[in-house]
Ligand code: FES
Ligand SMILES: [Fe+2]
């Protein structure tokens with residue numbers, strides 16, 4: 372392991388770089404190091420070099436502008452990852468470094484503004500539960516699961532699994548950030564749901580682990596972020612939105628609204644996924660992941676909408692707009708991810724769902 | 728000064744238009760007399776009779792017209 376010091380946007384930083392020998396990398400990794408992704412433009416190229424500490428100190432400031440959404444999104448994604456599992460080529464000490472937090476704040480501001488601009492608002496018609504389920508039904512968009520169920524070929528499905536792995540390998544983690552920021556009833560309700568996501572105390576049942584086993588059974592890599600370089604910008608943005616909501620107490624309403632919309636659009640699509648995977652003869656383990664989610668998310672949608680968001684709004688009625696904003700963001704981003712993938716596969720002729 | 732309040736926390740919850748939530752471990756007998764053990768901290772029992780995973784809810788109730796939902 373090398374050590375070097377550098378000036379990072381005016382700060383002096385001492386860094387340990389390189390992969391420490393014998394470092395336990397991942398719960399499922401066959402031993403590969405988790406490294407910073409490929410840059411997607413001048414900003415990410417600059418920031419990743421800063422993170423890996425191979426920039427000359429006099430070039431460390433100021434940061435270049437992002438060139439397009441993909442460049443901004445991969446930069447933000449990588450900065451967020453410092454709070455989850457980190458990278459083997461980045462010093463853990465950079466997680467809270469002020470020189471990174473400043474520019475991250477700007478990237479987050481841009482993302483939140485763009486997400487809020489897309490939100491059409493919501494109506495109050497009846498009780499919250501009924502209104503929320505109706506809102507989800509009204510804004511549910513393109514379905515990748517329907518394509519997988521009936522028409523997708525094996526290559527498309529394996530590509531989709533790689534793309535989905537960016538979230539499923541840290542399933543529920545972005546929402547876990549929210550727990551300490553909640554009123555009593557909501558905290559109890561959220562942990563009741565998370566307990567199930569995290570396997571009810573049995574690591575074999577932890578959802579991210581079921582997913583990892585499914586990936587391995589399909590001959591895919593299950594180490595964290597292994598496929599980050601091939602995922603479209605929409606997937607990065609989908610992931611970033613969850614981290615944004617999860618990491619800011621101010622956005623706790625959006626985080627829980629996002630969770631509720633996610634759970635409320637999972638049960639039936641999971642059945643379709645399971646049927647499609649069976650049709651293509653994919654391994655039992657990955658089918659099981661989806662079958663588990665048919666039953667689990669039929670429960671989780673009720674918990675997330677009624678006991679989690681319901682109790683939050685009872686205690687903090689002012690958060691209603693944010694709950695719907697988070698829900699809309701979940702549905703809208705999934706629609707755009709689906710649009711992008713279906714366009715890639717020639718199923719949709721235009722990629723109108725794509726991030727502009 | 729506010730006192731910490733007590734919450735009504737039910738073991739069985741009837742969701743309007745949807746399943747019955749059941750907290751804890753139970754043996755559930757379905758319409759054919761077959762028993763099923765609950766497998767998770769909270770289970771959702773289908774009340775619309777359209778689930779393909781009976782006795783558990785699988786979200787199918789959302790496809791039914793408003794009037795036919797439980
Ligand atoms: S109540 Fe949900 S499927 Fe019947
Ligand atoms: Fe899950």
Ligand SMILES: [Fe+2]
Nearest residue numbers: 634667668671
């Ligand atoms: Fe879930």
